[in-house]
Amino acid sequence: MDTLEAIRQRRSVKNFDIRHQITQKEITTILEHAILSPTSYNIQNWRFVTITDQSIKNKLSELSHGQKQVSEASLIIILCADLNSWEKNPQRYWQNIPEEPRNALIESLQKSYRNKPQQQRDEAMRSCGMAAQTIMITAKSMGYDTCPMKGFDYDEVGNLIRLPDDHIITMMVVVGKATKAASPRGGQLPISDITFENHF
Amino acid sequence: MDTLEAIRQRRSVKNFDIRHQITQKEITTILEHAILSPTSYNIQNWRFVTITDQSIKNKLSELSHGQKQVSEASLIIILCADLNSWEKNPQRYWQNIPEEPRNALIESLQKSYRNKPQQQRDEAMRSCGMAAQTIMITAKSMGYDTCPMKGFDYDEVGNLIRLPDDHIITMMVVVGKATKAASPRGGQLPISDITFENHF
Numbered sequence: 001m002d003t004l005e006a007i008r009q010r011r012s013v014k015n016f017d018i019r020h021q022i023t024q025k026e027i028t029t030i031l032e033h034a035i036l037s038p039t040s041y042n043i044q045n046w047r048f049v050t051i052t053d054q055s056i057k058n059k060l061s062e063l064s065h066g067q068k069q070v071s072e073a074s075l076i077i078i079l080c081a082d083l084n085s086w087e088k089n090p091q092r093y094w095q096n097i098p099e100e101p102r103n104a105l106i107e108s109l110q111k112s113y114r115n116k117p118q119q120q121r122d123e124a125m126r127s128c129g130m131a132a133q134t135i136m137i138t139a140k141s142m143g144y145d146t147c148p149m150k151g152f153d154y155d156e157v158g159n160l161i162r163l164p165d166d167h168i169i170t171m172m173v174v175v176g177k178a179t180k181a182a183s184p185r186g187g188q189l190p191i192s193d194i195t196f197e198n199h200f
Numbered sequence: 201m202d203t204l205e206a207i208r209q210r211r212s213v214k215n216f217d218i219r220h221q222i223t224q225k226e227i228t229t230i231l232e233h234a235i236l237s238p239t240s241y242n243i244q245n246w247r248f249v250t251i252t253d254q255s256i257k258n259k260l261s262e263l264s265h266g267q268k269q270v271s272e273a274s275l276i277i278i279l280c281a282d283l284n285s286w287e288k289n290p291q292r293y294w295q296n297i298p299e300e301p302r303n304a305l306i307e308s309l310q311k312s313y314r315n316k317p318q319q320q321r322d323e324a325m326r327s328c329g330m331a332a333q334t335i336m337i338t339a340k341s342m343g344y345d346t347c348p349m350k351g352f353d354y355d356e357v358g359n360l361i362r363l364p365d366d367h368i369i370t371m372m373v374v375v376g377k378a379t380k381a382a383s384p385r386g387g388q389l390p391i392s393d394i395t396f397e398n399h400f
Contacts, residue, residue, distance in 0.1 A: 003206040003341035007233045007334055031395050033207045035388065037333060038348050042386045048395045056398060095387035112351075118321075125322050126350070126371060129329015133237060134207055137337070141203035148238050150326070151312075162399040171326060186242045187295035188235065195231050195248045198256060199362040 001141040010136050011185075013145035016072035016176030022052065026142060027075060030175070033138040034077075037131040040123055041109045042093045045085040046131050049078040049161045059160060060172075064152035073174035074144075078157065079132055081124030084166045086113040121168070128170035135173050145178040201341040210336050211385075213345035216272035216376030222252065226342060227275060230375070233338040234277075237331040240323055241309045242293045245285040246331050249278040249361045259360060260372075264352040273374035274344075278357065279332055281324030284366045286313040321368070328370035335373050345378040 001009075027050055039045055051057060052075055061071035070076065082088070086109050093109075094102045113120050136146040149172045158169055201209075227250055239245055251257060252275055261271035270276065282288070286309050293309075294302045313320050336346040349372045358369055 001203050003201050003203045003337055004229075004233060006203040007236055007338060010236070010238075012238055028391075029204075031391060033204060035391060035394065036207055036210070038210075038212055038336070040348075040350050044389050044394060046394065047400075049399065050395065050397055053398060092389065093387050096384060097386055121318075121322070122325050122370075125325030126329040126332075129326040130333040130348075132326075133330040133333040134337075136238070137203055137334075138207060148240075148330075150240050160399070161396075164400055167400075170322075184296060186297055187293050189244050189292065191228075191231060191235060194235065194244060194246065195250065196361075197250055198253060199249065199360070200247075200364055200367075 006137045006140045010140045010146070011182035012147045013176075013178045013182050014069045014147060015178065015180035016069060016074065016145070016174070017179050018072040020074050020177040022074040022144075022175065027052075029142065030135055030138050034131045034135050037127070037134045039127045041105065041112070043085050043109065043123070043127070044093065045081045045123060045127050047080040047082055047167060049080060051076040051078070056160070060152070060157065063156050063160070064149060067149070067151070069147050069174055069176070070149070073176035075175040077135060077173045077175065078161060079128040079170045079172065080163060080167050081128055081170055082164070082167050083117075083120040083124060086110060086120070124168055124170055132171060132173050135175075139175045144175050147174050148172070149174065206337045206340045210340045210346070211382035212347045213376075213378045213380075213382050214269045214347060215378065215380035216269060216274065216345070216374075217379050218272040220274050220377040222274040222344075222375065227252075229342065230277075230335055230338050234331045234335050237327070237334045239327045241305065241312070243285050243309065243323070243327070244293065245281045245323060245327050247280040247282055247367060249280060251276040251278070256360070260352070260357065263356050263360070264349060267349070267351070269347050269374050269376070270349070273376035275375040277335060277373045277375065278361055279328040279370045279372065280363060280367050281328055281370055282364070282367050283317075283320040283324060286310060286320070324368055324370055332371060332373050335375070339375045344375050347374050348372070349374065
């Protein structure tokens with residue numbers, strides 16, 4: 001599917017065919033494209049938890065105020081981030097480059113995040129936001145629809161997926177075969193209200 | 201360009217043709233697709249400041265540790281967010297839907313963000329992350345390359361663009377005609393290190 005077409009057609013769909021099964025190959029295609037999304041310092045701080053088991057999807061729906069797109073979707077991807085990825089064996093992010101520039105990058109990386117919890121959290125949200133959009137348009141181009149979600153019980157979902165202490169959940173994306181088109185857009189702001197030339 | 205191809209070909213490019221001028225029509229195409237990116241509650245909290253003026257690009261390059269992709273790019277988009285968009289005339293986000301569900305949405309929206317500065321900031325980063333990836337793959341499909349950036353002097357850039365007090369800058373994306381391909385990927389983590397089935 002054409003890129004601009006996929007962007008235009010992507011909508012937050014709320015009704016999916018619960019009987020549809022996504023294949024492992026399709027899941028792999030989505031994840032392989034998600035991880036091509038950029039991250040600052042190539043830190044690759046996102047972690048993706050995939051769920052296709054119906055009983056877990058039902059549980060996640062309960063933890064999302066009963067929203068049925070969660071139980072009906074073929075795949076749920078819970079986007080998480082490792083807040084401490086900056087200090088865990090960082091040379092792996094640039095293993096293909098020479099030692100000298102690699103060491104400079106490691107020093108700069110650690111200066112950016114050490115003792116800076118807000119920076120670590122911002123990076124989690126930013127990286128996962130970029131990856132989430134990649135997931136949604138990848139899925140769209142494969143004939144799937146999606147819904148990005150942040151309205152759920154983060155603590156309980158964290159328990160369910162055994163979230164490590166130094167990780168956070170940033171959002172979820174559900175993926176499935178639409179049985180009903182999304183409602184028309186609710187109210188787009190005029191482009192002149194949200195874009196500015198040179199300054200506000 | 202095919203969607204998956206655009207995602208695979210998007211790389212962070214550091215060398216652009218400073219003589220290339222992007223047209224206003226091309227800038228509009230990029231922005232019109234950016235604003236189709238999803239936001240929680242359709243809050244559309246992103247604000248996009250576009251810069252094509254060479255003297256401002258030079259100044260922004262200085263404020264970005266002298267990184268020359270900033271001065272060489274044809275277009276700089278500074279992604280900002282209005283932290284208080286949740287309380288500013290929120291009925292506009294759902295003007296096309298009936299009053300009763302609209303009022304319920306407004307109540308839920310305000311409960312989500314009122315007196316919750318971390319939630320407001322998370323939403324800024326998440327929304328802008330999704331829009332940034334839309335910008336980058338839209339540009340790629342139009343024959344441009346991009347570089348997402350967060351390493352710059354946020355306070356000074358804020359002064360330059362007259363950032364309102366209740367807005368934040370989340371990141372920048374520079375857009376231009378590549379004169380040199382990106383370096384090979386620095387070190388991709390094995391997919392098994394970052395994806396998990398059902399739980400960590």
